[in-house]
Amino acid sequence: MTPDQAFAAAVERARALGRPPPGPGPLDAFRTESTEWLERLPEPPLYPRSDDPARPRAAELLQEGIGLLARGWALQEAGRTAEADVPLVRAVQAHAEALAATTEGRVAQAEEAWARATALERESRTRQRAWVREDEEERPVWDPVGRQSRYDPRPAPTVRARIACAHPTCRAEQELSFPPSYALHSFTCQRCHQPFSAYLAESREVRSSAAPFGRRLSFRLEPLGGGASRVQFDDGSPDVFHAARGDLLAFLYTDGPVLRGVTNLSTGRTLWRRRTGPCWIATQAYGEGAFELEVLRAFRDEVLLPTTMGRAVVACYDRCSPWMVRWLEHRPRTRACIRRGLDALVERIA
Numbered sequence: 001m002t003p004d005q006a007f008a009a010a011v012e013r014a015r016a017l018g019r020p021p022p023g024p025g026p027l028d029a030f031r032t033e034s035t036e037w038l039e040r041l042p043e044p045p046l047y048p049r050s051d052d053p054a055r056p057r058a059a060e061l062l063q064e065g066i067g068l069l070a071r072g073w074a075l076q077e078a079g080r081t082a083e084a085d086v087p088l089v090r091a092v093q094a095h096a097e098a099l100a101a102t103t104e105g106r107v108a109q110a111e112e113a114w115a116r117a118t119a120l121e122r123e124s125r126t127r128q129r130a131w132v133r134e135d136e137e138e139r140p141v142w143d144p145v146g147r148q149s150r151y152d153p154r155p156a157p158t159v160r161a162r163i164a165c166a167h168p169t170c171r172a173e174q175e176l177s178f179p180p181s182y183a184l185h186s187f188t189c190q191r192c193h194q195p196f197s198a199y200l201a202e203s204r205e206v207r208s209s210a211a212p213f214g215r216r217l218s219f220r221l222e223p224l225g226g227g228a229s230r231v232q233f234d235d236g237s238p239d240v241f242h243a244a245r246g247d248l249l250a251f252l253y254t255d256g257p258v259l260r261g262v263t264n265l266s267t268g269r270t271l272w273r274r275r276t277g278p279c280w281i282a283t284q285a286y287g288e289g290a291f292e293l294e295v296l297r298a299f300r301d302e303v304l305l306p307t308t309m310g311r312a313v314v315a316c317y318d319r320c321s322p323w324m325v326r327w328l329e330h331r332p333r334t335r336a337c338i339r340r341g342l343d344a345l346v347e348r349i350a
């Protein structure tokens with residue numbers, strides 16, 4: 001397949017796709033899948049050989065590339081991409097050209113397109129992210145104003161990023177800087193003045209699986225400062241969280257430590273964790289989605305769970321309540337009594 005045929009196929013497929021569904025999901029998915037695809041691409045071969053195993057492999061990867069390019073173009077056509085997304089779409093296009101040229105045995109064209117594509121990839125990586133490493137900006141050999149040469153000792157680098165306060169009632173976004181030499185950083189919120197911490201790590205792999213209530217998210221990470229770690233939690237929120245390999249993530253904790261959410265600093269999107277688990281008796285009394293249920297859940301998470309005593313109460317409640325619910329099913333008068341008790345509690349804590 002020639003590069004022109006590949007592009008024509010992508011145009012046709014983009015037309016067939018039409019307008020992408022609303023919300024940031026389609027763009028996030030395109031970003032994640034494109035980044036994964038780019039990582040699997042081999043360098044183009046150096047010499048043309050008709051029996052080169054690189055050719056059938058390139059043909060396979062090209063088919064995926066055409067699909068991705070079609071999605072990127074459909075997003076652009078619908079005005080759903082930002083300025084910062086342009087280099088990624090163009091990187092996918094240039095890599096598709098390199099792969100198509102490889103399948104045709106045109107080594108020079110493949111080489112040239114591949115070089116262009118890798119430059120675009122680099123540009124895309126720095127344009128996308130919502131954080132800056134101060135020492136990345138190149139300094140002049142000799143700065144006549146500051147009278148410093150590049151051989152002068154450099155100050156320790158810092159990273160600047162927009163991070164939200166972890167407290168559920170605040171969540172104020174603020175510009176924070178921290179050294180990238182270790183992963184766990186403590187901050188004091190500029191708005192609510194409460195302490196919170198962020199664990200900063202690069203994403204290696206994210207998995208989502210079904211859990212008894214909601215889903216379980218597992219992150220394989222490379223923390224700032226090096227090493228390897230994992231973070232795993234259950235979450236009841238319906239939002240999809242996208243993280244491509246290499247994205248910088250900030251896991252946000254309040255005292256306890258209780259994980260409140262995770263921000264992908266490469267896309268600027270945050271997943272606020274919703275605690276899962278049944279609130280059996282209260283659900284029976286009010287029905288799922290009721291305001292009172294939210295108040296009681298917040299009370300459990302904010303007031304009870306941070307203390308040892310509170311955790312014991314919650315554990316006991318979780319253990320007893322399934323049979324309580326069954327027992328209450330045929331006792332409407334006792335249920336009304338309990339509801340009055342819960343109403344009084346909600347009024348006090350809301």
Ligand SMILES: [Zn+2]
Nearest residue numbers: 165170189192
């Ligand atoms: Zn705050």
